[in-house]
Amino acid sequence: xxxxxxxxxxxxxxxxxPLTVKCTYSVSGNPYLFWYVQYPxxxxxxxxxxxxxxxxxxxxxxxxxxxxxxxxSFHLKKPSALVSDSALYFCAxxxxxxxGNTPLVFGKGTRLSVIA
Amino acid sequence: DAxxxxxxxxxxxxFGKPVTLSCSQTLNHxxxxxxxxxxxxxxxxxxxxxxxxxxxxxxxxxxxxxxRPNTSFxxxxxxxxGLGDAAMYLCATSREMATIPLAGGQETQYFxxxxxxxxx
Numbered sequence: 001x002x003x004x005x006x007x008x009x010x011x012x013x014x015x016x017x018p019l020t021v022k023c024t025y026s027v028s029g030n031p032y033l034f035w036y037v038q039y040p041x042x043x044x045x046x047x048x049x050x051x052x053x054x055x056x057x058x059x060x061x062x063x064x065x066x067x068x069x070x071x072x073s074f075h076l077k078k079p080s081a082l083v084s085d086s087a088l089y090f091c092a093x094x095x096x097x098x099x100g101n102t103p104l105v106f107g108k109g110t111r112l113s114v115i116a
Numbered sequence: 117d118a119x120x121x122x123x124x125x126x127x128x129x130x131f132g133k134p135v136t137l138s139c140s141q142t143l144n145h146x147x148x149x150x151x152x153x154x155x156x157x158x159x160x161x162x163x164x165x166x167x168x169x170x171x172x173x174x175x176x177x178x179x180x181x182x183x184r185p186n187t188s189f190x191x192x193x194x195x196x197x198g199l200g201d202a203a204m205y206l207c208a209t210s211r212e213m214a215t216i217p218l219a220g221g222q223e224t225q226y227f228x229x230x231x232x233x234x235x236x
Binding site: 032034041042044046066080090099103104105106107108109111 | 120122157158159161164204206208213222224225226227228229230232234
């Protein structure tokens with residue numbers, strides 16, 4: 001069975017400081033990992049994904065995430081936070097051993113607040 | 117350039133009065149999903165269509181039904197909405213190719229803006 005955990009409900013960071021939103025996962029095979037962002041009253045927007053290859057994945061809006069197999073983590077990072085980054089962030093996973101149309105499993109979300 | 121479109125964005129219905137939410141996509145994707153999302157929670161998958169094949173999640177109430185008349189459109193029908201069904205409903209699509217089932221797991225899901233349902 002596949003699962004994903006976001007250990008922090010809320011992350012607060014000052015504008016201009018680096019930010020990290022944590023995600024850990026559990027799969028039987030290899031993980032396919034995704035990050036989405038949700039602004040108030042909006043749908044989820046895709047940020048980035050890890051499938052294979054380079055452990056550091058770069059995505060939209062200056063975000064990046066680092067895949068760490070030994071720690072089963074896929075933390076989302078940004079070098080310099082903006083107030084406009086304030087939103088709800090979801091990590092999601094699929095197990096490579098599952099069939100291709102198996103839906104994503106989402107974490108419970110982390111609310112990021114960037115303070116000016 | 118909207119790729120996944122949901123109408124309406126806000127829907128108000130009465131307790132017990134059937135309601136239909138719609139989703140359309142311009143991506144020609146094989147798979148369409150419906151999620152329910154309550155305040156500040158993760159989206160909860162209700163069901164999905166792989167082409168015309170309907171896949172219901174085990175814990176989706178019978179009150180929720182879906183139709184996919186063609187590739188582009190998918191509908192969520194709530195037969196008798198209760199107060200607990202007030203939520204944001206998200207539609208999503210992904211490309212997944214039947215000929216490469218494991219590779220399909222790599223495909224990104226693209227979400228619509230959601231429909232917020234209010235039950236009075």
